[in-house]
Amino acid sequence: MRKYSDVEYLKLSKSKRFLYRFLSFFAGIPGAVWGFIKKIGLAVKGGVSAVGNEFKDVFTTFKNGDWKTRLSYLIMGFGCLARGQILRGLLFLLFEIVFIIYMVVAGAHWLSLLPTLGTKGPSVEYNAVYDQYVTTYNDNSFKILLYGVLTIFFIIAFIYTWRVNVKQNRIAEGILKSGKKLKSGRDDLRSLVDDNFHKTLLALPLTGIIIFTVLPIVFMILVAFTNYDGSHDGYYNNLFTWVGLDNFNTMLSWEAAGGGQSYAATFGEILSWTLIWAFFATFSNYFLGMLVAMMINKKGVYLKKVWRTILVMTIAIPQFISLLYVSKMFAKNGIVNGALLDLNLITKPLPFWEKAGWARVMVILINIWIGIPYLMLIATGILMNIPADLYESAKIDGASGWQQYRKITLPYMLFVTGPYLLTSFTSNMNNFNVIYLLTGGAPTNSAASTAAGSVGYTDLLITWLFKITTGPEAQYYMASVVGIMVFVVVAVISLIVYNLLPSVKNEEDFQ
């Protein structure tokens, strides 16, 4: 499609401009996708060449280095010790010794079992000494997978440390050659609160993240390629094994397997509701919250603090209280139906949670009740930052209140809160609390139930994941497939929106 110049564009009528913008957006998609692929390609290329450089560096360091350097290739930290950097040398050496001991004692065992995930299940035998049946636990697939992953992490850490050790030698040689002194152990310690302070500060948080987030996520991604579920996790059978891409095939196939609907159909249904929910939950809160903020901040409104305080009550009170109570309020025999019946407005209880349409609208409405206050607080802060002279000059030019909102407030808000809108969209997609506490996924959608258990009309992907995990079958492998799908959806949406946003381009602009 032809690209208009600015002058040509301005000559177009309003509807044509819209059409042009609309079409050019879609015409731009292939280019953007191609650009993205190119970016990935470049990144891969950069990564490969970086790895190549590392190897080259290791090689040249060995070739040009003295005997101390060369010996440190085998005995880590030898170079440091020989050059008088006792502390560093000892740390390297210690790490190597610990690593070797670990690998010999346990690591090799776990690694060797990793390809099969264990072959010998628990066996029950009669033990004459105790005069009873004793269960012997042999291989435990869960432990094998877990410690296998852990061992791989450890090996990666070792290779990294070894590389640092080599680099240290090269740098030390260079420093000595130029006639300067090397840093002593005391210097190293001091730099931990100065030049290398960031390493000190990051040590604890990153350790936590690696052990409690990265490791579990890697583990769960791997589980998606196994048949780990409730029946492969217990006293009688604790062995599971690799199944390749079978689970993904099941998830994406339209054939019903093992009773109930096919996974692909259910996934499609839940995904579409998740997206609808996230859209309405995000934008209803966004615009209504902004409206409320503008109302409260308007000149001449009394008791601003009181209104604000009343609204933030929903943030202050833990959600499990407010949401659970509200869900009971709208129940069949709840207060709302009771009041409406008393007033003779209705003759039988309204099916707030019993019908799909009602329940879906209700969760969105109640989410407004929960969500407006956040947006009100955020919008209040931002609205105060809009220069007042913009409004004054608009007023002098005769702009109405709506025009001022449309041309000043909204663009400013959208520009500043663009990233927030994105994150709140994705966090709404994963908004477990609101759905689970309000409806628990009800009303049940019996047609969409799969082999992994039942689903409801208000179930999001995340509550589905929870249901699969805690369901009677406990199909952990399906849960982790769903988790990976959630990741893919979130990542795709984030990437697209992130590239469209004007305000995220340069992080340093704000400073």
Add this chain to the structure above:
Amino acid sequence: MNKKKSYSPALVSILIGVVLCGLVFGLLFLVRNTLKANDTGIVQMAQTIGRKIVDPYPINPDHIGAVLLSLLGAIMLVVGAALIISGIAKLFEAIAENERNMMSYVPGALMLLCGAVIAYGFAKALLLGVTRFSTEGMYVHLFIDAGILLIIAALLIGMGCSRLVRAQKYNRSVKIYGMPPADVNRSMGLKASNLISGIGIHTLLVIMSVVWLIPFVCIILQSFRVETAMPVGYVLPKTWGFGNYTGLLKTDFPKWYLNTFIMALVVAVLQTIIVLCMSYVLSRFRFKMRKPLMSFMLILGMFPGMLTMIILYRVLKDLGLTQANAVPGLILVYIASSGMGYYVSKGFFDTIPKSLDEAACMDGATKAQVLFRIILPLAKPIVIYTILTAFMAPWGDFVFARYISMNTSAGMNVAVGLNSWLSLDQINSHYTMFCAGGVVVAIPVTILFLCLQRYYVEGVTGGAVKG
């Protein structure tokens, strides 16, 4: 010389408001007690009075008369409202023109009065039509009247208070500067349209506040209901009492409360330290791995956290930190990954000028000294924000707490424990106790939150702007 303003009109206004409030409440209680003593008599009396006033039709719940009456009531209500608004507008025009002649205020005031009477009368007619003259309808009437009187009382008190404040400001200004404050006459310049939009906004805000507060009021009221523990369709308890609160002590609730409180305290301290470390580093240091680290954490954050639940449970179980020992296990889970939530405080650190650090470095301070001596004192709001959010999280956490405590009462937090009372087999015996427990949990958290609200606002705002 300006003379002082007198406080007495303001005080009289407040006094009248308070007395009115007292009267209304007194009357309500009187009526309630009489109703209790003589349940049918007074209601029938009220019913016949009500019918005589507005109902010329035979009493039949589905009679067309009721429908017509409500329709008429609704139409006339709109007329009344229009009259009120135009009356106020007329009044305000007169005020804006600083009219000395009292007669020019009369039309506006008359219109206002007529509108109010019409609106009131027909609102009740509407109500009578809608409620089909039922007994409950009479209660509703009573409450509506009481509500209107209360609103008037509140208006009086509010006006008195604002007058009091203005008079005090005025007097102080006169005392110190010898002249009235600059903005004393500003409110006179309002236009009628502003006034109407003002009334609209205030009405909306009042309605919103009511909607926002209804669930909380209901939960408090129900927590005092002792006649039955089941969920019921009415709000006001028939018998009041503290039974549910004292009953809480006999259950595992104190244990849950203690669990949650310990978790909240420990998590608040440790999580704050971790988050601050993380965000300070990412905001202030420029090292090679910074960008990759940030994108890595962004990607990690896109995985649903629930996915890790299964394995964390198994690992913690092997360590003996589940079921009855869930508290340390949960603390570990909460704080270990808290480094991922650095965005808000990083955004705040970004706003502290870097020139401060550089100046301190020039003077020979180490990076650690820069953090402790310069940045932290300036970052008080964000520190408090982080502590507050970290403290509040364990009170509401449900998923992990439920999974890791695994049906063991001793290891539950309040969310899981109270939720178990809403399960099908317990709800009929524990529902009001759930309400009482909810109140006991919500009160300290809410008070804490409202006290530190200012910092929360700063944190939320900063975090959203920075993304």
